Amino acid sequence: MTITTIGLDGDDTLWHNEKSFREAEQHFVQLLENCADKETIENVLFSTISRNIGLYGYGFKPFTLSMIEAANLICKRTIPSHLIKEILSLGRGMMEQPVKLIDNVVEILETLHKNYRLLLVSKGDLVEQARKLAKSGLADYFDRIEIVSHKDKAVYEELLKRNGLNAKNFVMVGNSLKSDVLPALAAGTFAVYIPYEITWIHEMADEPYNHEGYFKVEKIALLPPLVQAISSQNNGVA
Ligand SMILES: [Mg+2]
Incomplete structure (x- = not known):
């Protein structure tokens, strides 16, 4: 044997790989800074991702969907459309990077x-x-x-x-x-x-x-x- x-x-x-997620998370915190403090944003994003793993699996696409869902929760369900666009482009950026x-x-x-x-x-x-x-x-x-x-x-x-x-x-x-x-x-x-x-x-x-x-x-x-x-x-x- x-x-x-x-x-x-x-x-x-x-x-x-993991660095891309950490960088995107920081970018996400900046995008939502008018809605909540850093800790709240990070916590809501983390719990949203955790809740979705069984359904969406792992990767950039699940992460992007969870960012949109978390943003909606963080911004009290009044997420402006430009923010959705920016989150989508953040996710796309992760997928397109070398x-x-x-x-x-x-x-x-x-x-x-x-x-x-x-x-x-x-x-x-x-x-x-x-x-x-x-x-x-x-x-x-x-x-x-x-x-x-x-x-x-x-x-x-x-x-x-x-x-x-x-x-x-x-x-x-x-x-x-x-x-x-x-x-x-x-x-x-x-x-x-x-x-x-x-x-x-x-x-x-x-x-x-x-x-x-x-x-x-x-x-x-x-x-x-x-x-x-x-x-x-x-x-x-x-
Ligand atoms: Mg690994």
Whole structure:
């Protein structure tokens, strides 16, 4: 038994993403500053997004819809039409911006691609994620693209099945403990956590320190030797 396949998350693992949301949030606060104070605006936006996740999923489009809904609540249901237009253009701006890669991603994928099958395992809206991947220029490094609406144990089990993989041949890598690490471990795979500088509150979870399949590196540049070490260790005990 050895590692044959690596699953890589996209947002904030291969390219920057969360920063766009934080910047848009600040812009949203400025747009609504005549209606309420910063804290109220942030709180209403956060609770609106949280309420809508189950219905809308993740991404720029759900975020834009939630901004409009929150603005309507914050402005006591008298939201002027120019504000709706500005919020829409804020959302469109997020969708149209270029994809900025995390440092060293190209070299690392080039290295890993030589020895392992690579799967992009990305969560969110299909159109948005496909567009980000195309803009990233990374598509050719992946043997398969898996865009899923959410990441839980069953989703990872299905993914393993679909790709004809044994859980112990697979390692999932990502910046979210909640989406990339814990459910992958629950499905019996190995998991590597690479923290990003900002974590969205919905992606926060405790580190599974004592889980034997859990590993952590501070940056993606450290991934190839780690995967090799997991693979040798795995080989030794199997
Ligand atoms: Mg991510």
